Amino acid sequence: MSIINEDERIQILKDLVAIPSVNEHELQVANYLQQLLASHQIESKVLPVTGDRANLVAEIGHGQPVLAISGHMDVVDPGTKTDWDSDPFTLTERQGKLFGRGATDMKGGLAAMVIAMIELAAQGKPEKGTIRLMATMGEEVGELGSKHFLDAGYMKDVDALLIGEPSGWFVAHAHKGSMDIRFTSHGRAAHSSMPEQGFNAIDPLLQLLQDGNHLFREMNQQTNELLGPLTFNTTIIHGGQQVNSIPDKAIAEVNIRTIPESNNAEVTKELKRLVAIQKEDGAQIDMDVYMSQPSRAVQGDSKLADLVAELGKQASGKELKRGGIAPVTDASNLLAGKPQDFPFIIFGPGNNTPHQVNESVPKKMYLQFCDLYQQVFEHYLTD
């Protein structure tokens, strides 16, 4: 018998979605969860980061083994609200789906984890071992929250990690890394009728970015069996203001999704080499790697993964595939220093609507995960 019924489970997700924690205000989410847990006699700690931003940690049970479970409290910007069919911060049910910013990424998974902990604790469980919830801030931009957890030692005694990002009925044990790099090119202005009196700042960027496309898409095309190929994309470019003036400045930003076979350090080295080629031709280009998260890939056949696959099959009625996903998670930080056979999976309710207009989570799947997580947590610690 559950002590939080279905309507209340939906209401909790609704309450979480209503907090507009768009790359800030995670403290409000943490405070809400702290009160919810406290009303069920579970202690938790809010760990302030800056201003209105904080992590939250809560435990049930005692001693080893320790299963760490993690979800982030921030969401991405909803964009133009009028593009949505309903208000992004008001969880709204339509045709079996719950719509709202964060419904799938990942207030759904976070709510299901917290509810599972409350249900277990109400039954006096776990009898052995510890479930440690690490709710993070700032996952969508820079993964600062998980860095804080790592630095504060919360991963030291952990035996396995489950991240509740939206995998749906899929057991992910790998994800790509991600790098954001800004290139700034400085030239010299001139009237466009006399370009030889200036230096076109756009030109070396065109060459550099083309070289990058060529290098990372054709020449150095390694593929990870779980993650597929590294991807390289120019996502922002801006240069020049007047059609009749040679531009004196141009910037470009690229996003690169890395794999273990072409890691972040190697990519940085290659791009520095491409920049140096442009400098030899007289260009002045600054390169700023302002975000860099490594890929994470562990063995797919851990006890945790096997357990989730088995219980997930029972719940969904179908075989669960295993593999990698593209998006970075807090595992980039949390698994720093852990070995290749460390038990780690990404498993949470959701579909393919993260970051999109009309983001949603299937209502049935969300409710299934509230129960499924209880089974996973309990069996992992006791089996």
Add this chain to the structure above:
Amino acid sequence: MSIINEDERIQILKDLVAIPSVNEHELQVANYLQQLLASHQIESKVLPVTGDRANLVAEIGHGQPVLAISGHMDVVDPGTKTDWDSDPFTLTERQGKLFGRGATDMKGGLAAMVIAMIELAAQGKPEKGTIRLMATMGEEVGELGSKHFLDAGYMKDVDALLIGEPSGWFVAHAHKGSMDIRFTSHGRAAHSSMPEQGFNAIDPLLQLLQDGNHLFREMNQQTNELLGPLTFNTTIIHGGQQVNSIPDKAIAEVNIRTIPESNNAEVTKELKRLVAIQKEDGAQIDMDVYMSQPSRAVQGDSKLADLVAELGKQASGKELKRGGIAPVTDASNLLAGKPQDFPFIIFGPGNNTPHQVNESVPKKMYLQFCDLYQQVFEHYLTD
């Protein structure tokens, strides 16, 4: 004996510079010139274009031959006024130079032409033939004013054309053409971790612009003996808004300075071919040739050019070189349909500061041109 003394000649230029005719308000310049001419019994006609924009035409003398003289009344934007050492719209003398927006490009040449007409008319000249002043609007952006003069038939009976753009002590009888082209690339947005779900709108532009650089700078590098090579430059590029989103739109603008050996139609054809290559690879690129002015080059040894070289040598004390200049002038329009041996020169007071901060004209040169133009006009018609 002149009827407008040096101080008055400077004051006229000062009055013209004080009218901020930055790509509009040429009507105010035309009205000022009309009053000035009228006060010396010279009739003129203001030819309205739109709102506060107009051409002005004035004649002295009668019948053939007709020497057309032309100058534009608009100026380019002064940019950040505080970058100037003195207010751009207040003609200010320092170290023998007169500083102000339009001092050299080309209210100096325009004022000197008008003053020369007034001085000649006061002497009852010319005894034979006509001097026709065509003061144009919108030369700096699109050359609309000269198009209006051409369409209205003002060039039909003209025997020679002198444009008072700032050549300094140089006789120009050729200038490059100019084209402004906008490329708009349409893609499909996606999260940057899953670029295969979208289409990067920046990528085909990178390739297209690189192809353009390659084609026009290396492969097809013809050179005109007067004008030098065609030049091709990407002067504006904008695409993408978020580093973690595959951009769904990107635009680029290029400016091309054409020569007779690679004319505007040929350049358009080549660029359409480069766009087609990208389209074959799945890109969606629109190409908009929104400005296209042809190059103009005539023989350098006309009677008008010889006369100017001789009188200019007497005034400056040095041999005047002849050749081409890069910037487009109203001759792009005014010479439409004229033969290769049509007498045409660009000759006016000024230095290399057009479009720049602290634009200036040498005071002595400006005053010399007020007299020199009188001699050129008179001798051309009577010799």
